[in-house]
Amino acid sequence: MTEPRQDGPAPIPEGAPGGIPPYPGPAGGPPHPGPAGGPPPVVRLPQRLSPKVLLIDPVRMLPSLLLPLVGVLFVGGFSARSYGYAAAGVVAAVVFSVIRWVTFTYEIVGDRLETKRSLVSRSVRTIPLERIRGVDVSTPPMHRLLGLTVLKIDTGASGDTEEAKLAGVTLEEAERLKAVLLRRAAVPETHVTGAVPPSGPTERPIIDVPRRWLLYGPLSGAYLLTPFAFAGGAVGLAFQWGDELGVSQDAAWTAGQWLWERPYLLLAVAVLLVLAMPFTGGLMYAIFNWNFRLKRRDGYLVAERGLINRRSVSLESQRVRGYEIVDGLAERWAGVARVWAIVTGLGDSETRGQLLPDVPREVAFQVTRDAIGPYHAELRPHPPVARNRRLFRAVFPWLLLALVGAAGVWVAGTMLWWILLVLALLLAGVGVPLGLDRYASLGHGYDGVRVAVRSGSLRRAQAVVERRAVVGWRMRQTWFQRRAGVLTLIAGVGAGKGGYSAIDVSEAQAVEFPAEVTPEWLAPFLERAEP
Template sequence: MLLIDPVRMLPGLVLPLVGVLLFGGFSSRSFLWAALGVLGTVVFAVVRWATFSYLIAGDRMEIKRSLISRSIRTIPLERIRGVDISTPPMHRLLGLAVLKLDTGASGGDEQEGELDGVTLTEAERLKAVLLRNRATAARPAAAPEAAEEGAPPQDAERVIIRVPRRWLLYGPLSGAYLLTPFALAGGAIGLAFQWGEQLGLGRDAAWSAGQWLWGHPGLLLAAAVLFVVAMPLVGGVMYTVFNWDFTLKERDGYLVAERGLINRRSVSLEAGRVRGYEIADALAERWAGVVRVWAIVTGLGDSQTRGQLLPDVPRGVATQVTDAAIGPFTTPLRPHPPVARDRRLFRAIAPWAGVALAASVAAVTIGSGVWWTLAVIALLLAGVGVPLGNDRYRSLGHAYDGMRLSVRSGSLRRSQAVFERRAVVGWRIRQTWFQRRAGVVTLVAGVGAGEGGYSALDVSNAQAVAFSAEVTPDWIEPFLVPGPEH
């Protein structure tokens, strides 16, 4: 850790150190100040390491810090929902790991326990201790010497699925990593503007380079084509780095998901707290027949990262895994009223039709061909809005099979959540001014897991009342008024 902490702080010190060296004229005093800055990071790492300790005692875990003020965080073992072990590159080279405890806190990682820099063997030993049942986990952990001489036997585990490497080719279809080239280019441009003057390139060097490139449309077009070609390639590489050798296991009552090429992560989810799953697919994924799956787990923070059960896999495989791990759901979804389709068509067509009308008026008034081009493009996009709006309507649906309920929505990214009835903790009916005019509402099932609530969009008033009364009749019936619908 005395090596990892200073190296981790260096990116934040690069710009100040470069500024000191450049403005100081590379004198001995400048080098002295730069050396003091690096030395300060080392001293900080030493003090941080020397004032940190952890202890498992009885039915609790204590994490102590006394860098500036003394802090003792006590975590009851029964509150631990899962354990996340990751091995960033430097940690892996040194045989270390980062162990994070998920305690069901919703305020972010700062409210959870984190052991940064334990050995990989110690991380696995702590994981085995912390994830036992309450009676076993209440016993104090063995001494380090005993753990090294005779570590507790590994629990029997069953591999649910090991994602084949050829399925990594599905990664760019999700679109999540396609904008990586633009992010890299944006970062490079930002550095050019920030460091241009400090590196002796002049105040207007970056602007001059941009103007020169704008004056050579051939190079600009080639750069645009290069970016378009690089999007799936770089996106596929990033997807592979994050999801390499994705393996889902079942071990001692926990679902364990392991993944990653550079930073290897192992996330454990208590199977008894899993209340359902969420299946998502983008438009390209839907054409290819692949989906992504997340678990809906009570008390799990950052569910979109820690709750991932499967990356892009064929839909049939995802159905088999969710049926085995959580339970099947085969009930057909109930359609939403036709006015919901009208609302989606209006949203997909009206804005572009308005742009086309405004551009046409401008073209007639000003007489420029650019406005006619804009009008044609807007009309084409309005035409694309017809199948898009219909697809968004077909994606709407909700259902209940007596044990689990499901809601689905979206088109460019379609998401279907399936969760148990016992996970529902309340209902909320939301209605905007436009929904009131259309006679539809949004019914939100409050769930003490996952995102905290899942919505059935644009259902009729009768559907909202009937669906909530069907799932939780004891809660809804006291609020129902006999007689005609109001």
């Protein structure tokens, strides 16, 4: 008697090539024998993080224990009992880390990932593999010394936090998990082309950012305030924990008063901090973007960067709906720009969605054209009233302040009022080219496939999204915009920020542009009934 015929491809048995690799039997022994002498069934055992993580967790907990331990030592007078209490606190941290390691397990069961924790109450988290948007693999310094990595899984369902985190797996295990968790990306390509994908991972480099381009880092302004942050943190530490650090709060306050009474020294400190801004900003920028690489791997865009903490972020190409090119005023003068991907369901897109650091603009457009897709259209200008609105907002506040300064000069005539008057007039003069540049940056366009909007001056951003990503239109008009006859047209997008605005378009443009991009939506409202 023949067996009934089964249509479609035969299911891949667990443990077969191309499936999920089987786990060994208990205690690493052979799998249990199968019934009736058949092949033994696969026995999956939950996996734990690497035991080496027990050398990392207590050290990571020390900063939170430092102040209580210092307080115990100061209160106890550095006695044997105080040292005993401090040692007990360190031992408790180690024991807590061991318990956390023992009670946390993870495993891949069929088409889902399960993480279990049973420290106080049993908690099981199940993540279907089809919901996974990306995998973030990073290697902090201590993990790198021990050959470990931190693997974060993003499903786009938990905001700016990852859905699951494995903070201590080996490099080999991270690569195996990454291949399994992201293996569905190559399936659609197989259905389209009909070709069988290769068994191993395929990579195609897109760009390796040269290290000399890291010199553009200070132009981004991302880390320019680092010296002031360090100075503010030191001052706050001196006032809040001065007693514990051996410096009384009264001494810190007296030092501050002494410096305030000597303005030339205060000015010298401020000048030094300002001069340190480009150096510290460039250093921090280089640390975070060292050896930036963008490549395509098995249907994913993979961005790798970092010197101290090496990070690898995978973005599923099918969920990339566009890109955003950003450049500040200084970057625009130097001809460089940064790029972020617009991805559906991506948490923490400002960090995880970065495709390029500061690179020449032509390189940025070339990379986005190769990695995501080109945009073939000129941006359409906005009406002249939009220019008047930007000039008014860039100049009028400073002219008003100059009027106040002129009144002060006429009444009091002191040097302070003269400084206020001159400074306000200078800022009003600077506002004219700034307002003109803000108007020149406005624009929107459509090339038949992708929609583009642009705005901003000090931080100019041009978003390019696919037409299929547009899920709706919204028009917003303030009282001042109604008086000027313009409005803001927002393209609702199910990715990235959720919406991208064309600011101060005319009322005709606000009607014609959505009708051009999505004519099928507006056709029922534009039809005229026959008489």
